[in-house]
Amino acid sequence: CSCRKTCINRVAQRPLHLRLQLFRTERRGWGIRCLDDIPKGQFICVYAGQLLTEQEANEDGKQFGDEYLAELDLIESIEQAKDGYESDVDIDIDHQSDISQSSGSDDSGEFSDISESKSLVPGQGHENKNDSSEKLSAHTLSSTAVRIIQKDDCQKKTRELYGPNEHCYVMDAKSTGNIGRYLNHCCKPNVFVQNIFVDTQDLRFPWVGFFAHVFIRAGTELTWDYSYQVDSVPDKKLFCHCGAKECRGRLL
Structure with a gap:
Protein backbone atom coordinates (compact mmCIF):
# COMPACT_ATOMS: atom_id res chain seq x y z
CA CYS A 1 0.00 0.00 0.00
CA SER A 2 1.00 3.65 -0.22
CA CYS A 3 1.36 4.25 3.51
CA ARG A 4 4.66 5.32 5.07
CA LYS A 5 7.34 2.81 6.00
CA THR A 6 6.72 3.62 9.65
CA CYS A 7 3.20 2.16 9.44
CA ILE A 8 2.73 -0.38 12.25
CA ASN A 9 0.87 -2.73 9.89
CA ARG A 10 4.02 -3.43 7.88
CA VAL A 11 5.02 -6.25 10.22
CA ALA A 12 6.14 -8.76 7.57
CA GLN A 13 8.23 -6.26 5.60
CA ARG A 14 10.57 -5.36 8.41
CA PRO A 15 13.88 -7.14 9.09
CA LEU A 16 13.97 -9.90 11.68
CA HIS A 17 14.11 -8.31 15.13
CA LEU A 18 13.35 -11.25 17.44
CA ARG A 19 16.28 -13.07 19.01
CA LEU A 20 16.08 -16.64 17.73
CA GLN A 21 18.54 -19.44 18.36
CA LEU A 22 19.36 -22.38 16.12
CA PHE A 23 19.90 -25.53 18.17
CA ARG A 24 20.18 -29.28 17.71
CA THR A 25 17.14 -31.24 18.89
CA GLU A 26 17.29 -34.79 20.19
CA ARG A 27 15.36 -36.58 17.42
CA ARG A 28 14.21 -33.94 14.91
CA GLY A 29 17.40 -32.39 13.58
CA TRP A 30 17.87 -28.64 13.82
CA GLY A 31 15.26 -26.47 15.49
CA ILE A 32 14.58 -22.87 16.46
CA ARG A 33 13.84 -21.47 19.91
CA CYS A 34 13.21 -17.93 21.05
CA LEU A 35 15.48 -16.13 23.50
CA ASP A 36 12.78 -13.63 24.50
CA ASP A 37 9.09 -13.89 25.32
CA ILE A 38 6.89 -13.64 22.24
CA PRO A 39 3.35 -12.26 22.70
CA LYS A 40 0.42 -13.95 21.00
CA GLY A 41 -0.02 -12.76 17.41
CA GLN A 42 3.56 -11.49 17.10
CA PHE A 43 5.12 -11.80 13.63
CA ILE A 44 8.22 -14.02 13.72
CA CYS A 45 9.63 -14.43 10.23
CA VAL A 46 8.79 -15.56 6.70
CA TYR A 47 9.65 -18.77 4.87
CA ALA A 48 12.11 -17.94 2.08
CA GLY A 49 13.53 -20.10 -0.66
CA GLN A 50 13.87 -20.75 -4.36
CA LEU A 51 10.61 -20.68 -6.33
CA LEU A 52 10.04 -23.83 -8.42
CA THR A 53 7.29 -25.24 -10.59
CA GLU A 54 5.69 -28.51 -9.54
CA GLN A 55 7.71 -30.46 -12.11
CA GLU A 56 10.99 -28.83 -11.04
CA ALA A 57 10.19 -29.50 -7.39
CA ASN A 58 9.50 -33.19 -8.08
CA GLU A 59 12.77 -33.57 -9.96
CA ASP A 60 14.80 -31.76 -7.29
CA GLY A 61 13.03 -33.68 -4.54
CA LYS A 62 14.00 -37.04 -6.01
CA GLN A 63 17.60 -35.96 -6.52
CA PHE A 64 18.34 -33.82 -3.46
CA GLY A 65 15.52 -34.59 -0.99
CA ASP A 66 12.19 -32.90 -0.28
CA GLU A 67 12.47 -32.03 3.41
CA TYR A 68 12.66 -28.29 2.72
CA LEU A 69 9.91 -28.03 0.10
CA ALA A 70 6.80 -25.98 0.88
CA GLU A 71 3.85 -25.76 -1.49
CA LEU A 72 2.26 -22.37 -2.11
CA ASP A 73 -1.19 -23.92 -1.98
CA LEU A 74 -3.21 -21.00 -0.61
CA ILE A 75 -5.83 -21.44 -3.34
CA GLU A 76 -6.36 -25.13 -2.61
CA SER A 77 -6.39 -24.58 1.16
CA ILE A 78 -9.11 -21.94 0.90
CA GLU A 79 -11.19 -24.02 -1.50
CA GLN A 80 -10.92 -27.03 0.79
CA ALA A 81 -11.98 -24.95 3.78
CA LYS A 82 -15.02 -23.66 1.86
CA ASP A 83 -15.92 -27.04 0.33
CA GLY A 84 -19.58 -27.71 1.12
CA TYR A 85 -19.95 -24.25 2.70
CA GLU A 86 -23.28 -23.71 0.92
CA SER A 87 -24.38 -27.34 0.76
CA ASP A 88 -27.27 -26.69 3.14
CA VAL A 89 -28.65 -23.78 1.12
CA ASP A 90 -31.81 -24.70 -0.78
CA ILE A 91 -33.01 -22.14 -3.32
CA ASP A 92 -36.46 -22.63 -4.84
CA ILE A 93 -36.14 -20.79 -8.17
CA ASP A 94 -39.83 -21.23 -9.08
CA HIS A 95 -40.96 -19.82 -5.75
CA GLN A 96 -38.41 -17.01 -6.05
CA VAL A 146 -31.85 -14.03 -10.29
CA ARG A 147 -28.79 -15.76 -11.74
CA ILE A 148 -28.93 -19.53 -11.79
CA ILE A 149 -25.45 -20.83 -11.09
CA GLN A 150 -24.70 -23.85 -13.23
CA LYS A 151 -23.11 -26.91 -11.69
CA ASP A 152 -20.06 -26.60 -13.93
CA ASP A 153 -19.41 -23.07 -12.62
CA CYS A 154 -19.33 -24.33 -9.04
CA GLN A 155 -16.85 -27.09 -9.88
CA LYS A 156 -14.41 -24.86 -11.76
CA LYS A 157 -11.24 -24.39 -9.73
CA THR A 158 -9.70 -20.98 -9.18
CA ARG A 159 -6.26 -22.09 -10.35
CA GLU A 160 -7.71 -23.12 -13.70
CA LEU A 161 -8.56 -19.49 -14.35
CA TYR A 162 -4.85 -18.74 -14.69
CA GLY A 163 -4.55 -21.00 -17.73
CA PRO A 164 -4.07 -24.64 -18.71
CA ASN A 165 -1.63 -26.93 -16.87
CA GLU A 166 -1.40 -24.54 -13.91
CA HIS A 167 -0.15 -26.16 -10.69
CA CYS A 168 1.04 -25.07 -7.26
CA TYR A 169 4.41 -23.39 -7.14
CA VAL A 170 6.84 -24.73 -4.57
CA MET A 171 9.31 -22.96 -2.29
CA ASP A 172 12.59 -24.88 -1.95
CA ALA A 173 14.66 -23.71 1.02
CA LYS A 174 17.27 -26.48 1.00
CA SER A 175 20.12 -24.48 -0.54
CA THR A 176 18.63 -20.98 -0.56
CA GLY A 177 16.52 -19.77 2.34
CA ASN A 178 16.38 -18.18 5.77
CA ILE A 179 16.01 -19.25 9.38
CA GLY A 180 12.35 -20.11 8.80
CA ARG A 181 13.31 -23.44 7.23
CA TYR A 182 14.45 -24.76 10.63
CA LEU A 183 11.03 -24.51 12.29
CA ASN A 184 10.02 -28.07 13.18
CA HIS A 185 6.60 -29.69 13.04
CA CYS A 186 4.40 -30.24 16.08
CA CYS A 187 0.88 -31.65 16.30
CA LYS A 188 0.13 -28.94 18.87
CA PRO A 189 2.13 -26.00 17.51
CA ASN A 190 2.76 -22.60 19.05
CA VAL A 191 3.21 -20.93 15.65
CA PHE A 192 0.72 -20.63 12.79
CA VAL A 193 1.13 -19.80 9.11
CA GLN A 194 -0.51 -16.79 7.53
CA ASN A 195 -0.40 -16.19 3.79
CA ILE A 196 0.21 -12.50 3.11
CA PHE A 197 0.58 -10.35 0.00
CA VAL A 198 3.19 -7.61 -0.20
CA ASP A 199 4.72 -7.22 -3.66
CA THR A 200 1.83 -8.78 -5.58
CA GLN A 201 -1.86 -9.61 -5.23
CA ASP A 202 -1.47 -12.78 -7.32
CA LEU A 203 -3.03 -15.63 -5.33
CA ARG A 204 -0.39 -18.01 -6.67
CA PHE A 205 2.50 -16.22 -4.97
CA PRO A 206 1.74 -15.43 -1.32
CA TRP A 207 4.40 -14.75 1.27
CA VAL A 208 4.41 -17.47 3.93
CA GLY A 209 4.55 -15.71 7.29
CA PHE A 210 4.93 -17.26 10.76
CA PHE A 211 3.06 -15.76 13.72
CA ALA A 212 2.83 -16.73 17.39
CA HIS A 213 -0.32 -18.77 18.01
CA VAL A 214 -0.04 -18.38 21.79
CA PHE A 215 2.14 -16.53 24.25
CA ILE A 216 5.58 -18.17 23.95
CA ARG A 217 8.05 -18.00 26.81
CA ALA A 218 11.75 -17.49 26.22
CA GLY A 219 13.64 -20.74 25.64
CA THR A 220 10.69 -22.50 24.01
CA GLU A 221 11.10 -24.23 20.67
CA LEU A 222 9.02 -22.68 17.86
CA THR A 223 6.93 -25.20 15.92
CA TRP A 224 4.13 -25.23 13.36
CA ASP A 225 1.83 -27.88 11.89
CA TYR A 226 3.09 -29.11 8.51
CA SER A 227 -0.44 -30.43 7.77
CA TYR A 228 0.86 -33.41 5.79
CA GLN A 229 -1.66 -36.11 4.88
CA VAL A 230 -0.73 -39.60 6.03
CA ASP A 231 -0.19 -42.05 3.14
CA SER A 232 -0.34 -39.17 0.63
CA VAL A 233 3.12 -40.17 -0.67
CA PRO A 234 3.26 -43.81 -1.83
CA ASP A 235 5.91 -46.03 -0.23
CA LYS A 236 6.99 -43.33 2.21
CA LYS A 237 6.41 -43.16 5.95
CA LEU A 238 7.52 -40.32 8.18
CA PHE A 239 6.97 -40.73 11.91
CA CYS A 240 6.35 -37.78 14.22
CA HIS A 241 8.45 -37.21 17.34
CA CYS A 242 7.00 -33.90 18.49
CA GLY A 243 6.18 -35.28 21.96
CA ALA A 244 2.82 -33.53 22.25
CA LYS A 245 -0.09 -35.31 23.96
CA GLU A 246 -2.09 -34.79 20.77
CA CYS A 247 0.67 -36.29 18.59
CA ARG A 248 -0.79 -38.03 15.55
CA GLY A 249 2.13 -40.46 15.35
CA ARG A 250 2.93 -39.93 11.69
CA LEU A 251 3.54 -37.04 9.31
CA LEU A 252 3.36 -39.14 6.14
Whole structure:
Protein backbone atom coordinates (compact mmCIF):
# COMPACT_ATOMS: atom_id res chain seq x y z
CA CYS A 1 0.00 0.00 0.00
CA SER A 2 1.00 3.65 -0.22
CA CYS A 3 1.36 4.25 3.51
CA ARG A 4 4.66 5.32 5.07
CA LYS A 5 7.34 2.81 6.00
CA THR A 6 6.72 3.62 9.65
CA CYS A 7 3.20 2.16 9.44
CA ILE A 8 2.73 -0.38 12.25
CA ASN A 9 0.87 -2.73 9.89
CA ARG A 10 4.02 -3.43 7.88
CA VAL A 11 5.02 -6.25 10.22
CA ALA A 12 6.14 -8.76 7.57
CA GLN A 13 8.23 -6.26 5.60
CA ARG A 14 10.57 -5.36 8.41
CA PRO A 15 13.88 -7.14 9.09
CA LEU A 16 13.97 -9.90 11.68
CA HIS A 17 14.11 -8.31 15.13
CA LEU A 18 13.35 -11.25 17.44
CA ARG A 19 16.28 -13.07 19.01
CA LEU A 20 16.08 -16.64 17.73
CA GLN A 21 18.54 -19.44 18.36
CA LEU A 22 19.36 -22.38 16.12
CA PHE A 23 19.90 -25.53 18.17
CA ARG A 24 20.18 -29.28 17.71
CA THR A 25 17.14 -31.24 18.89
CA GLU A 26 17.29 -34.79 20.19
CA ARG A 27 15.36 -36.58 17.42
CA ARG A 28 14.21 -33.94 14.91
CA GLY A 29 17.40 -32.39 13.58
CA TRP A 30 17.87 -28.64 13.82
CA GLY A 31 15.26 -26.47 15.49
CA ILE A 32 14.58 -22.87 16.46
CA ARG A 33 13.84 -21.47 19.91
CA CYS A 34 13.21 -17.93 21.05
CA LEU A 35 15.48 -16.13 23.50
CA ASP A 36 12.78 -13.63 24.50
CA ASP A 37 9.09 -13.89 25.32
CA ILE A 38 6.89 -13.64 22.24
CA PRO A 39 3.35 -12.26 22.70
CA LYS A 40 0.42 -13.95 21.00
CA GLY A 41 -0.02 -12.76 17.41
CA GLN A 42 3.56 -11.49 17.10
CA PHE A 43 5.12 -11.80 13.63
CA ILE A 44 8.22 -14.02 13.72
CA CYS A 45 9.63 -14.43 10.23
CA VAL A 46 8.79 -15.56 6.70
CA TYR A 47 9.65 -18.77 4.87
CA ALA A 48 12.11 -17.94 2.08
CA GLY A 49 13.53 -20.10 -0.66
CA GLN A 50 13.87 -20.75 -4.36
CA LEU A 51 10.61 -20.68 -6.33
CA LEU A 52 10.04 -23.83 -8.42
CA THR A 53 7.29 -25.24 -10.59
CA GLU A 54 5.69 -28.51 -9.54
CA GLN A 55 7.71 -30.46 -12.11
CA GLU A 56 10.99 -28.83 -11.04
CA ALA A 57 10.19 -29.50 -7.39
CA ASN A 58 9.50 -33.19 -8.08
CA GLU A 59 12.77 -33.57 -9.96
CA ASP A 60 14.80 -31.76 -7.29
CA GLY A 61 13.03 -33.68 -4.54
CA LYS A 62 14.00 -37.04 -6.01
CA GLN A 63 17.60 -35.96 -6.52
CA PHE A 64 18.34 -33.82 -3.46
CA GLY A 65 15.52 -34.59 -0.99
CA ASP A 66 12.19 -32.90 -0.28
CA GLU A 67 12.47 -32.03 3.41
CA TYR A 68 12.66 -28.29 2.72
CA LEU A 69 9.91 -28.03 0.10
CA ALA A 70 6.80 -25.98 0.88
CA GLU A 71 3.85 -25.76 -1.49
CA LEU A 72 2.26 -22.37 -2.11
CA ASP A 73 -1.19 -23.92 -1.98
CA LEU A 74 -3.21 -21.00 -0.61
CA ILE A 75 -5.83 -21.44 -3.34
CA GLU A 76 -6.36 -25.13 -2.61
CA SER A 77 -6.39 -24.58 1.16
CA ILE A 78 -9.11 -21.94 0.90
CA GLU A 79 -11.19 -24.02 -1.50
CA GLN A 80 -10.92 -27.03 0.79
CA ALA A 81 -11.98 -24.95 3.78
CA LYS A 82 -15.02 -23.66 1.86
CA ASP A 83 -15.92 -27.04 0.33
CA GLY A 84 -19.58 -27.71 1.12
CA TYR A 85 -19.95 -24.25 2.70
CA GLU A 86 -23.28 -23.71 0.92
CA SER A 87 -24.38 -27.34 0.76
CA ASP A 88 -27.27 -26.69 3.14
CA VAL A 89 -28.65 -23.78 1.12
CA ASP A 90 -31.81 -24.70 -0.78
CA ILE A 91 -33.01 -22.14 -3.32
CA ASP A 92 -36.46 -22.63 -4.84
CA ILE A 93 -36.14 -20.79 -8.17
CA ASP A 94 -39.83 -21.23 -9.08
CA HIS A 95 -40.96 -19.82 -5.75
CA GLN A 96 -38.41 -17.01 -6.05
CA SER A 97 -39.89 -16.08 -9.44
CA ASP A 98 -43.44 -16.04 -8.03
CA ILE A 99 -42.37 -13.76 -5.20
CA SER A 100 -40.61 -11.42 -7.62
CA GLN A 101 -43.69 -11.08 -9.81
CA SER A 102 -45.95 -10.41 -6.84
CA SER A 103 -43.59 -7.71 -5.54
CA GLY A 104 -44.39 -5.49 -8.51
CA SER A 105 -41.06 -5.62 -10.37
CA ASP A 106 -41.24 -5.17 -14.13
CA ASP A 107 -39.36 -6.90 -16.92
CA SER A 108 -36.57 -4.32 -16.88
CA GLY A 109 -35.18 -5.89 -13.71
CA GLU A 110 -35.60 -2.71 -11.65
CA PHE A 111 -36.95 -2.84 -8.12
CA SER A 112 -40.35 -1.39 -7.35
CA ASP A 113 -40.68 1.32 -4.73
CA ILE A 114 -40.79 -0.67 -1.48
CA SER A 115 -42.36 2.28 0.33
CA GLU A 116 -45.59 1.57 -1.55
CA SER A 117 -45.70 -2.03 -0.41
CA LYS A 118 -47.46 -2.10 2.95
CA SER A 119 -46.69 -5.79 3.31
CA LEU A 120 -43.03 -4.93 3.92
CA VAL A 121 -43.84 -2.86 7.00
CA PRO A 122 -44.32 -4.96 10.16
CA GLY A 123 -47.81 -4.70 11.58
CA GLN A 124 -49.38 -3.08 8.51
CA GLY A 125 -51.19 -4.40 5.46
CA HIS A 126 -51.07 -8.20 5.43
CA GLU A 127 -51.38 -9.99 8.70
CA ASN A 128 -48.44 -12.03 9.90
CA LYS A 129 -48.17 -15.53 8.44
CA ASN A 130 -46.72 -18.54 10.18
CA ASP A 131 -45.70 -20.02 6.84
CA SER A 132 -42.28 -18.56 5.97
CA SER A 133 -43.02 -19.01 2.26
CA GLU A 134 -45.62 -16.22 2.49
CA LYS A 135 -43.26 -13.63 3.95
CA LEU A 136 -41.88 -10.90 1.71
CA SER A 137 -38.51 -9.26 2.11
CA ALA A 138 -37.35 -5.80 1.16
CA HIS A 139 -34.35 -7.50 -0.45
CA THR A 140 -36.43 -9.74 -2.75
CA LEU A 141 -34.95 -9.77 -6.23
CA SER A 142 -36.92 -9.60 -9.45
CA SER A 143 -37.05 -12.72 -11.58
CA THR A 144 -34.70 -11.19 -14.13
CA ALA A 145 -32.12 -10.42 -11.44
CA VAL A 146 -31.85 -14.03 -10.29
CA ARG A 147 -28.79 -15.76 -11.74
CA ILE A 148 -28.93 -19.53 -11.79
CA ILE A 149 -25.45 -20.83 -11.09
CA GLN A 150 -24.70 -23.85 -13.23
CA LYS A 151 -23.11 -26.91 -11.69
CA ASP A 152 -20.06 -26.60 -13.93
CA ASP A 153 -19.41 -23.07 -12.62
CA CYS A 154 -19.33 -24.33 -9.04
CA GLN A 155 -16.85 -27.09 -9.88
CA LYS A 156 -14.41 -24.86 -11.76
CA LYS A 157 -11.24 -24.39 -9.73
CA THR A 158 -9.70 -20.98 -9.18
CA ARG A 159 -6.26 -22.09 -10.35
CA GLU A 160 -7.71 -23.12 -13.70
CA LEU A 161 -8.56 -19.49 -14.35
CA TYR A 162 -4.85 -18.74 -14.69
CA GLY A 163 -4.55 -21.00 -17.73
CA PRO A 164 -4.07 -24.64 -18.71
CA ASN A 165 -1.63 -26.93 -16.87
CA GLU A 166 -1.40 -24.54 -13.91
CA HIS A 167 -0.15 -26.16 -10.69
CA CYS A 168 1.04 -25.07 -7.26
CA TYR A 169 4.41 -23.39 -7.14
CA VAL A 170 6.84 -24.73 -4.57
CA MET A 171 9.31 -22.96 -2.29
CA ASP A 172 12.59 -24.88 -1.95
CA ALA A 173 14.66 -23.71 1.02
CA LYS A 174 17.27 -26.48 1.00
CA SER A 175 20.12 -24.48 -0.54
CA THR A 176 18.63 -20.98 -0.56
CA GLY A 177 16.52 -19.77 2.34
CA ASN A 178 16.38 -18.18 5.77
CA ILE A 179 16.01 -19.25 9.38
CA GLY A 180 12.35 -20.11 8.80
CA ARG A 181 13.31 -23.44 7.23
CA TYR A 182 14.45 -24.76 10.63
CA LEU A 183 11.03 -24.51 12.29
CA ASN A 184 10.02 -28.07 13.18
CA HIS A 185 6.60 -29.69 13.04
CA CYS A 186 4.40 -30.24 16.08
CA CYS A 187 0.88 -31.65 16.30
CA LYS A 188 0.13 -28.94 18.87
CA PRO A 189 2.13 -26.00 17.51
CA ASN A 190 2.76 -22.60 19.05
CA VAL A 191 3.21 -20.93 15.65
CA PHE A 192 0.72 -20.63 12.79
CA VAL A 193 1.13 -19.80 9.11
CA GLN A 194 -0.51 -16.79 7.53
CA ASN A 195 -0.40 -16.19 3.79
CA ILE A 196 0.21 -12.50 3.11
CA PHE A 197 0.58 -10.35 0.00
CA VAL A 198 3.19 -7.61 -0.20
CA ASP A 199 4.72 -7.22 -3.66
CA THR A 200 1.83 -8.78 -5.58
CA GLN A 201 -1.86 -9.61 -5.23
CA ASP A 202 -1.47 -12.78 -7.32
CA LEU A 203 -3.03 -15.63 -5.33
CA ARG A 204 -0.39 -18.01 -6.67
CA PHE A 205 2.50 -16.22 -4.97
CA PRO A 206 1.74 -15.43 -1.32
CA TRP A 207 4.40 -14.75 1.27
CA VAL A 208 4.41 -17.47 3.93
CA GLY A 209 4.55 -15.71 7.29
CA PHE A 210 4.93 -17.26 10.76
CA PHE A 211 3.06 -15.76 13.72
CA ALA A 212 2.83 -16.73 17.39
CA HIS A 213 -0.32 -18.77 18.01
CA VAL A 214 -0.04 -18.38 21.79
CA PHE A 215 2.14 -16.53 24.25
CA ILE A 216 5.58 -18.17 23.95
CA ARG A 217 8.05 -18.00 26.81
CA ALA A 218 11.75 -17.49 26.22
CA GLY A 219 13.64 -20.74 25.64
CA THR A 220 10.69 -22.50 24.01
CA GLU A 221 11.10 -24.23 20.67
CA LEU A 222 9.02 -22.68 17.86
CA THR A 223 6.93 -25.20 15.92
CA TRP A 224 4.13 -25.23 13.36
CA ASP A 225 1.83 -27.88 11.89
CA TYR A 226 3.09 -29.11 8.51
CA SER A 227 -0.44 -30.43 7.77
CA TYR A 228 0.86 -33.41 5.79
CA GLN A 229 -1.66 -36.11 4.88
CA VAL A 230 -0.73 -39.60 6.03
CA ASP A 231 -0.19 -42.05 3.14
CA SER A 232 -0.34 -39.17 0.63
CA VAL A 233 3.12 -40.17 -0.67
CA PRO A 234 3.26 -43.81 -1.83
CA ASP A 235 5.91 -46.03 -0.23
CA LYS A 236 6.99 -43.33 2.21
CA LYS A 237 6.41 -43.16 5.95
CA LEU A 238 7.52 -40.32 8.18
CA PHE A 239 6.97 -40.73 11.91
CA CYS A 240 6.35 -37.78 14.22
CA HIS A 241 8.45 -37.21 17.34
CA CYS A 242 7.00 -33.90 18.49
CA GLY A 243 6.18 -35.28 21.96
CA ALA A 244 2.82 -33.53 22.25
CA LYS A 245 -0.09 -35.31 23.96
CA GLU A 246 -2.09 -34.79 20.77
CA CYS A 247 0.67 -36.29 18.59
CA ARG A 248 -0.79 -38.03 15.55
CA GLY A 249 2.13 -40.46 15.35
CA ARG A 250 2.93 -39.93 11.69
CA LEU A 251 3.54 -37.04 9.31
CA LEU A 252 3.36 -39.14 6.14
